[in-house]
Amino acid sequence: xxxxxxxxxxxxxxxxxxxxxxxxxxxxxxxxxxxxxxxxxxxxxxxxxxxxxxxxxxxxxxxxxxxxxxxxxxxxxxxxxxxxxxxxxxxxxxxxxxxxxxxxxxxxxxxxxxxxxxxxxxxxxxxxxxxxxxxxxxxxxxxxxxxxxxxxxxxxxxxxxxxxxxxxxxxxxxxxxxxxxxxxxxxxxxxxxxxxxxxxxxxxxxxxxxxxxxxxxxxxxxxxxxxxxxxxxxxxxxxxxxxxxxxxxxxxxxxxxxxxxxxxxxxxxxxxxxxxxxxxxxxxxxxxxxxxxxxxxxxxxxxxxxxxx
Amino acid sequence: xxxxxxxxxxxxxxxxxxxxxxxxxxxxxxxxxxxxxxxxx
Numbered sequence: 001x002x003x004x005x006x007x008x009x010x011x012x013x014x015x016x017x018x019x020x021x022x023x024x025x026x027x028x029x030x031x032x033x034x035x036x037x038x039x040x041x042x043x044x045x046x047x048x049x050x051x052x053x054x055x056x057x058x059x060x061x062x063x064x065x066x067x068x069x070x071x072x073x074x075x076x077x078x079x080x081x082x083x084x085x086x087x088x089x090x091x092x093x094x095x096x097x098x099x100x101x102x103x104x105x106x107x108x109x110x111x112x113x114x115x116x117x118x119x120x121x122x123x124x125x126x127x128x129x130x131x132x133x134x135x136x137x138x139x140x141x142x143x144x145x146x147x148x149x150x151x152x153x154x155x156x157x158x159x160x161x162x163x164x165x166x167x168x169x170x171x172x173x174x175x176x177x178x179x180x181x182x183x184x185x186x187x188x189x190x191x192x193x194x195x196x197x198x199x200x201x202x203x204x205x206x207x208x209x210x211x212x213x214x215x216x217x218x219x220x221x222x223x224x225x226x227x228x229x230x231x232x233x234x235x236x237x238x239x240x241x242x243x244x245x246x247x248x249x250x251x252x253x254x255x256x257x258x259x260x261x262x263x264x265x266x267x268x269x270x271x272x273x274x275x276x277x278x279x280x281x282x283x284x285x286x287x288x289x290x291x292x293x294x295x296x297x298x299x300x301x302x303x304x305x306x307x308x309x
Numbered sequence: 310x311x312x313x314x315x316x317x318x319x320x321x322x323x324x325x326x327x328x329x330x331x332x333x334x335x336x337x338x339x340x341x342x343x344x345x346x347x348x349x350x
Contacts, residue, residue: 154315166316179311 001060002109002301003047003102005095006067007031012279013067019285019294024301026056030069030091040094062308063301064102065109066275069095074161107304109297110202112274114252120157120185123272126250130243131260131269136187140180147175151189154178192263196234198244199278199289201296202254205241206289208281209234209262233287240267247272255296 001024006013008029017025028036028047038047044058069092077085102108118126127133137144138157152175156168178184192212199206208231236244244258247269257278259270282289 162312162316164313164318166313166318168312168316171315171317173310173315177310182312 001026001056002063002065002297003028003056003061004065004067005030005069005099007070007072009072010068012277015279015283015285015290016294016297019290020298024062026054028069030088030095031071031073033087033091040098045098061102062107062305063109063297064099064107065297066099068275106307109300110255112252113254116252118251118253118272118274120155120271123251124269127247127269129250130247131267132263133269134188134190136185138183138185140183143175143178143180147186151191152186153189155185155187157185190261190263190268192261192268194262196258196260196262196267197231197281198236198258198260199281199293200244200248200253200256200258201292203245204292204296205236205244206281206287206292207234207236208232212261231281233282243267255293 002020003026004013004017005028008031013027017027026047026049028049035051036047036049039045046055046057048055071088075082075084099108103111121138124133124136135146137147139147151172153170154173155170159167162168172189173186175184175186194209194211196207196209198208210231248254248256251272253272253274256272256274257276258272260267261270262268278293279290285291
């Protein structure tokens, strides 16, 4: 049985589950603690879904497909903590321990082949071998000379809440106006024709594009939030595919969604989301994206089941 | 400019609206936060 830890609002998991045999899947929504009972102990574990009465144990677990075990209802945490925050942290830590144990037993779906983390900055460093990469700076205290000219966009290295219900989107900003007592991640603006996103599924690729002029902002996520639109599937050149394979082989990732800008026909690397949202690209599975991912999970699950015998 | 002045407010949506949006297949509010979360490698 495939264990999928996520949250009730993860629509990508809703869609993947339609392509998996319901008998072989156990979805655990971390934000719905009242829907489940669980017990992890020295000889194994048992999780029961109280709504469906389904259960998963150490005997039936074959794969761990990590999705989005996270909370969308933020809580205020007082200086000395809160019992709700304590409950959340304990549960998340349990899942992380469970994940690591499954990792060591080779049961994690589409797991990386190398045990090295590539955050946004290491991705940008590695990407220069395979794609165009716009100059970037992460700085504090003094404005680097390079930022005194040209057009620059500000980005965020983390998704840490910033307060007042705000989120950090990519935005063009004049660096000279920044308060330098904060750390700033800036990249030179790329004036390309289109955004290209590529879902990489263990060697297979699904690419889609959208013209940049259709966005009224630097960050396509903001446009998607305000005006959800399907992106048409597009072709990649052999050179593009080889570059993507090279990047994935070097970093060890076997799954992820790339974001690029295409300028004068060439790909400019923005980032790889190793566990991003991707089902919005083909929400009715008309072009087969959801089946591609589900098939990869099912294929691996069969291999996990055989290896466990 | 401070980070607060540059960030964008999405708090105009009520929690019910956010729930409806994300329960539908529009992937709206969840998109931003879900993209980068949970890469436990």
